[in-house]
Amino acid sequence: MTVPALAAHDxxxxxxxxxxxxxxxxxxxxxxxxxxVTPASLRDQIERASASIVLNLAEGVGRTSxxxxxxxxxxARGSALECAAVLDLLRARGTLAPEAHxxxxxxxxxxxxxxxxxxxxxxxxxxx
Numbered sequence: 001m002t003v004p005a006l007a008a009h010d011x012x013x014x015x016x017x018x019x020x021x022x023x024x025x026x027x028x029x030x031x032x033x034x035x036x037v038t039p040a041s042l043r044d045q046i047e048r049a050s051a052s053i054v055l056n057l058a059e060g061v062g063r064t065s066x067x068x069x070x071x072x073x074x075x076a077r078g079s080a081l082e083c084a085a086v087l088d089l090l091r092a093r094g095t096l097a098p099e100a101h102x103x104x105x106x107x108x109x110x111x112x113x114x115x116x117x118x119x120x121x122x123x124x125x126x127x128x
Contacts, residue, residue, distance in 0.1 A: 016061045021114035025053045025076075028107040032083065035100055037090060046086045052079035053111060060118070070122035077115040084108045 016022050032050040037043035053076045060072030087104045090096035 016058050019057075019061065019114075021111055021118065022054070022057055022061075024107055024110050024114070025050075025057055025080075028080075028083065028104065028111060029054055031100070031104055031107065035090075035096065035104070037086075038095060042086055042090065046083055049079045049082040049086070052076065053083070057115070060122075066122040070119050073115050073119045073122060077112055077119065080108050080111045080115065084112075 029050040032046050035046075037046055056072045056076035056079065060069045060076065063069045063072060084105060087096060087101055087108070091098070091101040
């Protein structure tokens with residue numbers, strides 16, 4: 001399931017609306033909200049981390065200096081890696097179906113790759 005268009009073609013858009021990474025992060029956040037996650041502590045963790053990807057990405061796009069952008073994109077990438085770890089943990093425990101794991105990991109790999117490129121373009125070459 002993908003997120004519906006953020007703005008109609010005749011409506012004004014924001015810079016964030018044009019980024020594939022933003023749409024993909026929203027797709028993952030939607031998937032994370034549909035996945036049955038237990039215990040509650042892991043459900044809270046993946047909800048917060050998936051929201052953090054989207055919100056820190058938006059914060060970074062809104063910054064004008066490249067170091068500020070890289071800072072927020074790096075936080076978003078860390079949150080994406082945290083989400084991947086939660087998915088892996090759920091899969092290892094046998095509580096997440098292989099299809100949901102594959103779909104979620106696929107979205108996260110794309111998000112992490114795109115964020116890494118944004119970080120590199122913003123002038124920060126530090127890798128996590």
